[in-house]
Amino acid sequence: MAEKFIFEPNDISQLEDHYDVVIIGSGATGLTSALQAYELGLSPVVLEKMDRIGGNSTRASSGMNAAETSVQLEHHIIDSMDNFYDETFEGGGKQNNPAMLRYFTQHGALAIDWLAEHGIILDDLTITGGMKTKRTHRPSSMAPIGAFLINELLKQIDKTSIPLFTGIKVDHLVKDANRITGVRASKQDQQFNIDSDAVILATGGFGANSNLITKYRPDLAGYNTTNQPGATGDGITLATEAGAKLVDMDQVQVHPTVQQDTDHVYLIGEAVRGEGAILVNNQGQRFVDELDTRKNVTAAIDNLGGTGAYLIFDQAIRDRVKAIEFYDHVGLVTSAASITELADQIGVSSDNLNQTQVKWNQDVARNTDSLYGRQTGMRAIEEGPFFAIHVSPAIHYTMGGINVTAETEVIDNDEKIIGGLFAAGEVSGGLHGNNRIGGNSIAETVVFGRQAGQQVYKYIAGLK
Template identity: 35%
Template sequence: MSNKDLSRRSVLKSVALGAVALSGGTALNMAVPGTAQALVRKLPTQWDETWDVIVIGSGFAGLAAAAEAAGGGAKTTLLEKMPTYGGNSIINGGVFAAWDDKWHYREKLNLGADSPAQHWQDILKGGDYYSIPELAKEVADGAADALNWVVEDGGAELRPTVTRAGGHTAYRTHAAKSGVGREYTEALRKIAAKAGIKPTLNSEVTWIWRADADPKSAVLGVEIKRGKKVLNLRANKAVILASGGFSQNVEMRSAHNPRLTAEYNCTNHKGATGEIHKFAQAVGADTLQMNFIQLYPYAEPETGLLDAQAVYPFNGPGYGILYVTKQGKRFVNELERRDVVAYAQINLGKDAKPTWSIFNEAMILPMGGDPEEVAEGLKRGRFIKAESITELAGKCNIPTDALVDTVNKYIQYHKDGKDPEFNKPITPAMITLEKGPFYAIPQWPAVHFCMGGLRINASGQVIDVFGSPIPKLFAAGEVTGGIHGSNRLGSNAIPTCIVFGRIAGRNALKA
């Protein structure tokens, strides 16, 4: 049919007609076509609260968005469904990829060259070129500024080193002094507080209001549940979705990626359940790449916990850490990206759980470790320490001869500058495993991060199924898709959230 016969508007209205009558004050609802529920979503006749900007989710992205919107003069509210603020961001590993920082650590430590362009290319390659290039470029270009913002304005502190994480071609991963994401959420909370923002907790969004599917029809606000009350909040300028991913929703994640059943642990907090994705879809939002869901290869094997100690295997490859099976053999290039490492573990078979990371005392500080953190890990049994590789093998129940042989070969590869087994790039910054004390930590993959989500443009606007921005609807952080492609390189999560949170907050002022 020609455009003259079938307009874009009529297509959208036709899609919606099965779910909702488009007149008489009813709301757009394409979630459950043909059911009674679809017919009773009446638009509010009055609003319990009116704001300029409503931000949903109080992690990195939401805090950054609220800080920018409120700092720009908008009357802004920040909603959090959980009883505490921060979501996954607080329990994040605290690693932040940026080509530079205010102290220029990479340059001062003689760790080689880097640039936003190189970071951008790593994001694209690391996601098998499924990324939308202009979105990935925003992250690479804005990462250093975002890092300096939370340091200078929020008081975040970094450890004085830079690591090279799997899949990155440069030493660009910065570590929070506290070893966890709370370093940055607290900094962002302080920045937001200066603008008058305090997260409103126990406020669960239960609907997004939009009148109809006309491309010019703006999002009006949200319905929330706060205790026993159901309230409707009007947004004069914008609604910003920063609600995170859906890794804890086993039904939802396995619907998109059937192998990620309940058999897998999850590193996420309990609120990462993805209902905002569905509410956004119900008002016309497009999604993409929802099957791209990442496993964190270094989680605590029995619980899936991502604690400070679980970040050591991630930070270590650029300084010489070794990954081995419980038979004492290497199984992967330690500088490979997370998906490669995770599936190398899984392909060993269920009986292979756990694998181990081996490092020595000399690696701890360069790879962003902390002696107190190590001591606490030893006390809790997360780390195992020994004076020799032979002793370490015994404590980990790894065959001694096999581990000694693997370590000796690995030492020689570092000396030769060439890894004939797995072709790992050997750099001058790497430390050999010749001298103890030695440490080991067990690891196994757990569901970690959703690369797919709502489709956005470089302005942070949510895009509908026909490729147009939905007026007054923005999104940032893990709720969005298209930035990382099939795989997110580790330490790109925080800059992604903060960069696009700031973009969404600033552009919401113009909506």
């Protein structure tokens, strides 16, 4: 695993009053768009309201989806962009924006290559729910993708001396006619006016804003969230004040496997199931295809009546998901030498859990899930020690957001483009339909982060 790179943000005294493009947000979308814009000859700046860099991207664990990559071929996996499109469209309830989805699925492989050109190598593969093919790329160390990607992108930001400021909040987009010409920002009691030819909103979603969640999804009031505290929808507020149209705001994803028994909420990444873990109820029995879409797995756990469920896996599966080391370190994992002992520790029927294990291993050997039709991530649970993690659903991702074109241009309420305003990543809406597929969020940050940087360059060139 790569050592954590210590990045020092710029001192506020270094903030200038003009940049070609202001990028709001320091997650993977913001860092990618800044690097792409810089490589096209622009002068970008990244403004982050939090003291910590990386946003929600640092919490992503599974990987980055892409189809028809050289990495897949090296693993003897034959994939197609059309299949990637179809499975994502199906997983999103066929409510995805077709133009955005087409661009997304056709540029994932290019994004993997672009990262590799920068020394960011994703050469291992796993699978997530709703996908039928291993197309979730991750580092060979199997480290959680989010922190790895932010760490490596920050090395590039440092290398290129792209200015990045933390603790500075953009309060207003400056608009002249129907064109954005800069921002007004603040840091504690200091005020800043920054002129720019373009602005990229890369502020993430609103999963940590209980008021917005309750406004659009009152049925989710009181749910815990996996989001970092800064995910409050600031970009959505800025954009709407500038006249932007919003889409799909009621489409909020609840992640099915979240550990919530401690003071902190921990998302248990989909790679755990992707590498073979099963879910059992309080009777020690399976109850769902574990790699169905997040929406369907969440519904199945909710239907258990509030008890949550247990992820069950063995040492071989644990060895394929390095994030489990962290989960264990913070006390989320129950361990036992045998399935019987594990059942006793988590309070389920040992007879049932033993029967579940035997049945699962038989199905794996036959390569068919006779109970729920699971087709992917089938791995026997037979190599002790054995492990369990108690999980239940929590708010995870907001599919809705700013209405944008496939070129990341922001659309206003009159269906016109707001000049100089671009949005990418979770702050934008439309790509995922009514359900986001695991591995598509990190892919979105790189694919559309690059797109935003490129389209800003094209836009600014057109002003001259």
